[in-house]
Amino acid sequence: MTAAPTAKRADAQRNIQAILDAAAVCLSKDAAASVAEIAQAAGVGRVTLYGHFANRAELIDAAIARAIDEGDAALAAIDLGGDPRTALVRLVRQSWSAIVQIGALMSAGAATLTPERMLELHSRPVSRVEALVRRGQEAGAFRSDLPTTWLVSTLHRIMHGAAEDIDAGRLAAAQAPSAIAATALAAFTPPGHPVPSLEEWS
Amino acid sequence: MTAAPTAKRADAQRNIQAILDAAAVCLSKDAAASVAEIAQAAGVGRVTLYGHFANRAELIDAAIARAIDEGDAALAAIDLGGDPRTALVRLVRQSWSAIVQIGALMSAGAATLTPERMLELHSRPVSRVEALVRRGQEAGAFRSDLPTTWLVSTLHRIMHGAAEDIDAGRLAAAQAPSAIAATALAAFTPPGHPVPSLEEWS
Missing domain, CATH: 1.10.10 (Arc Repressor Mutant, subunit A)
Structure with a gap:
């Protein structure tokens, strides 16, 4: 029975x-x-x-929530300790393609869900990245003359930009993680400090 | 008569x-x-x-073409000579808000016009920025280990990102040109060279 x-x-x-x-x-x-x-x-x-x-909105919400849960679990498994620059390069190499994939889904959600709900949905993974950037700023490894949120947004945009460039045939997929990591490392470097070469921190 | x-x-x-x-x-x-x-x-x-x-597509095409013509005339009036870093800061300060405005219109166009037509429409202003970035790379002021198109795309994304951050209340509009210029200058700096402070180049 x-x-x-x-x-x-x-x-x-x-x-x-x-x-x-x-x-x-x-x-x-x-x-x-x-x-x-x-x-x-x-x-x-x-x-x-x-x-x-x-309805469609509920379905989109559930699809994004699940993708973010999975992405967040993957992010949680990446070691973000040690030198913030090494951690940043590690984060980019291990997460960029998942982040880009979720980004495409989030874009679909943005047309249907409220901005508040969108923020709520990805607040956990974003706060992990924010914590790393803030730690880097406090340690003097990353620049402090720009807001933490600005640096985090810049990293996201560089990642999504790489996906667009790959789609448009302007960037080889194999080149993407290095291009993203090199650009983000430079963008985060405090004025007056030398831009690290990628080899130095990976 | x-x-x-x-x-x-x-x-x-x-x-x-x-x-x-x-x-x-x-x-x-x-x-x-x-x-x-x-x-x-x-x-x-x-x-x-x-x-x-x-039809709607013809109207969108004409609206974008006119906005780009006006934007390109404004761009042509900016002095992009001299040190590439100074020229970059000048470019950002004088053009970012127009570029962001045209960007919103281009996003609308992307849903209707072909990617080829979109590229054709903004090829003139993009090639002006590309020429500056290439000149900076050749002079050793900008990094050469990443493709010119990647650096140009990064600059655009940082600009559009600033507009998003302003809309979301994460960035004050008055802070935007400095944040964009400082981030782009750093992202363009060759590995091993110190990140310039904004004051140095404006």
Whole structure:
């Protein structure tokens, strides 16, 4: 008598995962992807999808929340201790491609979710990066004449810029992590201090 | 017998200018602004608008082309000679707000025009900035270990990022030109060379 409900729950869980996977793929490619397209990509009917997510906004919210949870777990596993410059280079090399992928999903979300909800959704991973930048500023390794939030935003923009340049054929994907890390390291260097070469800190 | 056609032509010119002004304002605020909204903001009927622009894409193309022409004329008037670092700071201070404004319009265009047309539209102003960056690289003032196009893209992203940070209340508008110039100067500095302070080069 208990096997049937358990199987049903497992089915539901599988459907939810398939829908969220499909939402992440479809919305990253096309921010305007419809619920019908996402249901089709997930291999479920629209009625099933609406059984789990009341509307498109709820679905987008759940897809972003899951992607950020996974990204944050990956970020938490990166050693951000030691010299802040080494930690920055390590962060870029190990996280840039995941951050860029989530960024495409976040862009889709920005058209649907409120700015407050968007901030809330990615506050945990952003605060990890902020903590590293602040630590670097306090240690004198990173410049303090510009706000921490500005340096964090700059790092994000350099990362997303690399993705755009790869898409446009202006940058080889293999070159991206070095270009991002070298540019961010330089942008963070305090005035009067020499710009570190990438080899020095990786 | 000639007064009437001349007056008609002047009327048409005024309408075209009003439509392009309205398109720039409406599309910068909302990339999805409709032709009907733009006609209303311009104070002309839709029939009049369609008399000058066959469709929404043609209107967007013309609005971007005009904004870029004006921006390029402003850029051409900036002295980009002398030390490349001083020229870079001058460029940022005198052009960032116009570049950011055109950027909002270009984002609206990206949804409608082909990537090739978008590149063609802003190739002239981009090549002016590229020439400065290349000259700086050749003179050893800017780093040569990263491609010229990467440095140019980075500068643009830092500028547009400043606009986003101002909108989000994370950066004071008055602080923006200094933050942009300081960040770009650092990002462009060759490894091993000291990051210049802003005062040094402005």
